[in-house]
Amino acid sequence: MIFDVRHHGRVIARDTRRAVRAFVTLMVIAGAASLALTLSVTWHRGLGDLGLLALAMALLALMSVSPVVFEWKGEAGSVNLEEVFFAMLVMTSPPAAVVVAMMFGNVCTHLFNRRTAQQITFNLSLLGLSTASALGVTWLVAGGLPVYPSWRGIAGACAGVVVLYGASAIGVRAIVAVAGGLSLRSLVNRMSVTDLVVVSSSASLGVLTGLASRAQPLSAIFVAPPLAVIAFVLQQHARAVRGRERLDRLLDTAVAASQASSGHEVRDILGDAAGELVNAADARIQLEPPADDELGSRIQSDENTLWLVARPRSGHKVDTAEDTLMLDGIAAIGSAALGSAELLDRVRHQAFHDNLTGLPNRLLFEDRVNQSLRGVDRHSVGVLFVNLDLFKRVNDSLGHSAADGLLQQVAERLLATLGSGDSAARVGGDEFAILLPDAADEPAAMDAAWRINDAMRRPFMVEQQDLVVTASVGVALSPEDGSDYASLLRSANLAMYDAKAAGRDTVRRPPVEVRRSGGMAFESELRHALEHDELWVAYQPQIDLASMRIVGTEALVRWAHPARGQLRPDQFLPLAEELGLLGAIDEWVLATACRQTAVWRAADVQGLRVAVNVSGGLLRSGTLDDIVLTTLLRTGLPTTALEIEVTEEVAATEGEAGLESLVQLREIGVRVAIDDFGTGYSSLSRLRMLPADIVKIDQSFIREIVDSQSAVPLVTSTISMAHGLGLQVVAEGIETTHQLAFLTAKGCNTGQGYLFGQPVPADELRPGRRHWTPPDASLPGS
Numbered sequence: 001m002i003f004d005v006r007h008h009g010r011v012i013a014r015d016t017r018r019a020v021r022a023f024v025t026l027m028v029i030a031g032a033a034s035l036a037l038t039l040s041v042t043w044h045r046g047l048g049d050l051g052l053l054a055l056a057m058a059l060l061a062l063m064s065v066s067p068v069v070f071e072w073k074g075e076a077g078s079v080n081l082e083e084v085f086f087a088m089l090v091m092t093s094p095p096a097a098v099v100v101a102m103m104f105g106n107v108c109t110h111l112f113n114r115r116t117a118q119q120i121t122f123n124l125s126l127l128g129l130s131t132a133s134a135l136g137v138t139w140l141v142a143g144g145l146p147v148y149p150s151w152r153g154i155a156g157a158c159a160g161v162v163v164l165y166g167a168s169a170i171g172v173r174a175i176v177a178v179a180g181g182l183s184l185r186s187l188v189n190r191m192s193v194t195d196l197v198v199v200s201s202s203a204s205l206g207v208l209t210g211l212a213s214r215a216q217p218l219s220a221i222f223v224a225p226p227l228a229v230i231a232f233v234l235q236q237h238a239r240a241v242r243g244r245e246r247l248d249r250l251l252d253t254a255v256a257a258s259q260a261s262s263g264h265e266v267r268d269i270l271g272d273a274a275g276e277l278v279n280a281a282d283a284r285i286q287l288e289p290p291a292d293d294e295l296g297s298r299i300q301s302d303e304n305t306l307w308l309v310a311r312p313r314s315g316h317k318v319d320t321a322e323d324t325l326m327l328d329g330i331a332a333i334g335s336a337a338l339g340s341a342e343l344l345d346r347v348r349h350q351a352f353h354d355n356l357t358g359l360p361n362r363l364l365f366e367d368r369v370n371q372s373l374r375g376v377d378r379h380s381v382g383v384l385f386v387n388l389d390l391f392k393r394v395n396d397s398l399g400h401s402a403a404d405g406l407l408q409q410v411a412e413r414l415l416a417t418l419g420s421g422d423s424a425a426r427v428g429g430d431e432f433a434i435l436l437p438d439a440a441d442e443p444a445a446m447d448a449a450w451r452i453n454d455a456m457r458r459p460f461m462v463e464q465q466d467l468v469v470t471a472s473v474g475v476a477l478s479p480e481d482g483s484d485y486a487s488l489l490r491s492a493n494l495a496m497y498d499a500k501a502a503g504r505d506t507v508r509r510p511p512v513e514v515r516r517s518g519g520m521a522f523e524s525e526l527r528h529a530l531e532h533d534e535l536w537v538a539y540q541p542q543i544d545l546a547s548m549r550i551v552g553t554e555a556l557v558r559w560a561h562p563a564r565g566q567l568r569p570d571q572f573l574p575l576a577e578e579l580g581l582l583g584a585i586d587e588w589v590l591a592t593a594c595r596q597t598a599v600w601r602a603a604d605v606q607g608l609r610v611a612v613n614v615s616g617g618l619l620r621s622g623t624l625d626d627i628v629l630t631t632l633l634r635t636g637l638p639t640t641a642l643e644i645e646v647t648e649e650v651a652a653t654e655g656e657a658g659l660e661s662l663v664q665l666r667e668i669g670v671r672v673a674i675d676d677f678g679t680g681y682s683s684l685s686r687l688r689m690l691p692a693d694i695v696k697i698d699q700s701f702i703r704e705i706v707d708s709q710s711a712v713p714l715v716t717s718t719i720s721m722a723h724g725l726g727l728q729v730v731a732e733g734i735e736t737t738h739q740l741a742f743l744t745a746k747g748c749n750t751g752q753g754y755l756f757g758q759p760v761p762a763d764e765l766r767p768g769r770r771h772w773t774p775p776d777a778s779l780p781g782s
Helices: 014-045 050-065 082-090 095-113 117-142 151-180 184-189 193-215 217-259 263-277 321-352 362-374 391-398 400-417 442-457 485-501 512-531 569-578 582-602 616-620 624-635 648-653 655-667 713-724 737-745
Strands: 002-004 068-072 075-079 282-286 295-300 305-311 380-388 423-426 431-439 460-462 465-467 471-477 535-544 549-561 565-567 609-613 642-647 671-677 694-697 728-731
Touching (some): 014 095, 117 151, 151 193, 217 263, 217 321, 362 380, 362 423, 362 431, 512 549, 582 616, 694 713, 713 728
Parallel strands (some): 694 728
16 A cells, blocks of 8 residues: 545645654654564575566566555555565565565555655555564464465465555555544544455455465466456546545535525635645635646636636646546536625625615615614714705706716715714615714714715716705714614704705704704694695506506605695605604505596506505505505506505515505405515515515616616516516616616516606696607617
8 A cells, every 4th residue: 555645725734744754754763673673584584486576576566557546535545456465475485575575566666656755765664564564463373484375374364464454554544644634543444345355355366376376386477367357446446436526525515605605605615625626735716827737727707707726736737637627517616606696795785785876775774873873882873864955956957877976976975074983875866874873972973964064065077067066964863862773864854854944055953842843843744735735646657668558657646845845755755654644645645546547547548557655554554455445446446457566675574464465455456566676675585475466676776777788687687586486577767778678678577767757747647648659769868
């Protein structure tokens, strides 16, 4: 047995190398002493039949050309069936001849296989110790050397074979344990059926050859054919075992890589697998191609091209076909797994960040505020609410592209203004929130707010022109303005409205009594609006992307405030919810939208549907199904003409009562849509548990589509997986023909957005114009 340790993927430490040298030194001393003692005692008996000795040496040299190579999960060894010749020689030749023949065969093995100096020294010493021990055991059992052809003599020869093989195997495993920091017991326990086959066949064949050689020395030559057959069988068995172990490890790698949650984890898994499966000192993933003396395989990643590179062990090459195929297999696994992991990373990032500015979204901001509140100790947590003044003018006059560019610059300026540890988030169209987790006091928070206000006053460069946009900032501090996220954000929002009322471009933190009176005034104004028709419903068309026909509308509430002008839903519905008025608004919008749609359908606009948003409060009440059914009966609108929209966050968190209401609505024919998908919980698997018919992709993801070849993983995966669940897909915020072409090609069912029409009053919609014609794609902004 030959020592040829291959400890994959590990770098032997200095202490380990010192231990290996000490072990080799000890083995050299033991081997030299054993050989010296054996030869000194037996040399006077000569070498026996020199012709037989020469024949045995020739056969040993022949066997050394192609030893049987095998491995034990981390180290490798080889067998040249020298035990056969030991059994033969102890039955025909003096002990000195046995030693000479065995050492000669071992030297030939090293010459043919180019071992290192340390390996040659160790193996010769181990063979000397093993041979001397085997001769001693044979002499004790058989009663002399050469052994007499009796049952005792045969038993002695067999015992010598067992000692020779066992001592060599234990010695090899011992050096492997020292080199790799492994347990010798665990390595010895791995001795398998292969070892039993080698020992039994070697002893049997050696004894038969020895018996024949005693009668006719030339008969030893007939050992060659069966010996070659045994070597071939063992070689194939070793190769099959190694192939099975490699395949098992490759399958384990594929499973582990597919379950990895990040690209970094996938890279670690691939590097470890390559280090174990390829005959290399170490393996790594890098951007550069492999060097001339390295083996490499390309990994295709969504982000860039990577290389899986194996570095050869000292004195070896990594260029075998088997290693190349194995590395290619690992790289193929890596290409698929990295694509999935990177997609998961992007989807996870998109779920908690605003896609336009890259800032945290409302969900992540809420989590950060809650974490800061839990860690408060003798200081306040500050929340600032920043609203851009007259932002709608920019949107209307310069278009959405310019407005998006402005918002991106605002986000960059906010980040540059913040102190260490502070964070910013985009919580609305032109609204931002700032977290000051360590606000020492009110002056410190006000100072931060004024810095933001001053930063916004500096001109922005938007589409080759200077643009001045100011900001109104509201400031709230814990615990006086609130002890949780909702109350702090509400207080900051009320303070921001007070800044707007004071003429914009300022910072406000009104006293407690002022904020309370402001909230009471706002509640009064909302109740007045409900009673005096200041609220109205705008309708935005929904287009079937296959036929380009208008198939429905979405009802969107607006407030014609007598002092503040037209207010969008995000400007008053959050506060209305805090004040307990959102349920009444939901019911009013539902009744108004159903009544108007029934009028349109009666005017020969058959098949027209209407989508109405409902809040979490109304869903949580458990009465939504009763309210909807009563409204439909009063307005005469069929159940199949109504869609109820709830956000994914509301659908996922409002409990059994809310879900039961949605189930009841679907049973009577009302369709349920999950709105703003991608901005909240973003779990496609969760959709399987929700009673839904439609998924609406949020417009922030649609904006990422810049041409028909855009890579928008969340949009593409949402459409594909939603269809797989039997759901329809609606894309919100379509503004260009490029976006329309992309979504149509991906199989999106329905679309809405400014490309088809803005939300308008009912008398301006004209739903009877059933077919929509796209604008010329060459027009600017299309």
